[in-house]
Amino acid sequence: MFRMMLWFGIALALVGGFPPATAAGAAATPRVHVIVIDQMVFGPMPADVRAGDIIEWVNHGVLEHTATARDGSFDVDLKPGAAVRMTAKTGSFDVFCRFHPTMQANLVVK
Numbered sequence: 001m002f003r004m005m006l007w008f009g010i011a012l013a014l015v016g017g018f019p020p021a022t023a024a025g026a027a028a029t030p031r032v033h034v035i036v037i038d039q040m041v042f043g044p045m046p047a048d049v050r051a052g053d054i055i056e057w058v059n060h061g062v063l064e065h066t067a068t069a070r071d072g073s074f075d076v077d078l079k080p081g082a083a084v085r086m087t088a089k090t091g092s093f094d095v096f097c098r099f100h101p102t103m104q105a106n107l108v109v110k
Contacts, residue, residue: 030054030087035107037065037078042095042105049109051090058083065103070094 030053036043038060049055057067059078067076073093076084088109097103 032056032085033088034058035067035105036060037067037097037103040100040103042067042097042103045105045107047108049088049107051088051109053088053109054085055088055107056083056085064099066098067095068098070096 031050032054033046033049034056035045036058040061040063057076057078059065059080059082062080064080065078067074067078069075071091071093073089073091074086075098076086078084090109093107093109095105095107
C-alpha cells in the first residue's frame with residue numbers, strides 16, 4: 001500500500017498535479033499608475049490606487065520638479081524628462097512641488 005501511495009505521489013508531482021504553494025491566497029499583482037507633470041501642473045491623480053500599487057511620477061516639463069507629500073512621507077525629485085517609481089502606502093496625501101509651491105494635488109491610496 002505504501003509503495004502504491006509513493007508512486008502515485010511521484011506521478012502527480014511529475015505531471016504537475018500539486019498546486020504551487022503560492023496559488024492559494026496569493027496577493028494581487030500591483031498595478032502601475034502614471035502621474036505626469038507637464039506645463040507646471042500635476043496630471044490627474046488616479047482614483048483607484050491601492051496600497052502596494054506602484055506610482056510612477058513622470059516629468060514631461062523642461063524644469064525640475066518634485067512630488068512632495070506635506071506630511072513628509074515621500075519626496076520624489078524629478079529632473080526634466082525623468083520618471084521615478086514608488087510603492088503606494090495607505091493614506092490621503094497633499095502633494096506639492098518644492099520648487100513651485102503653487103503646483104498642488106491630492107493623492108488618495110486605499
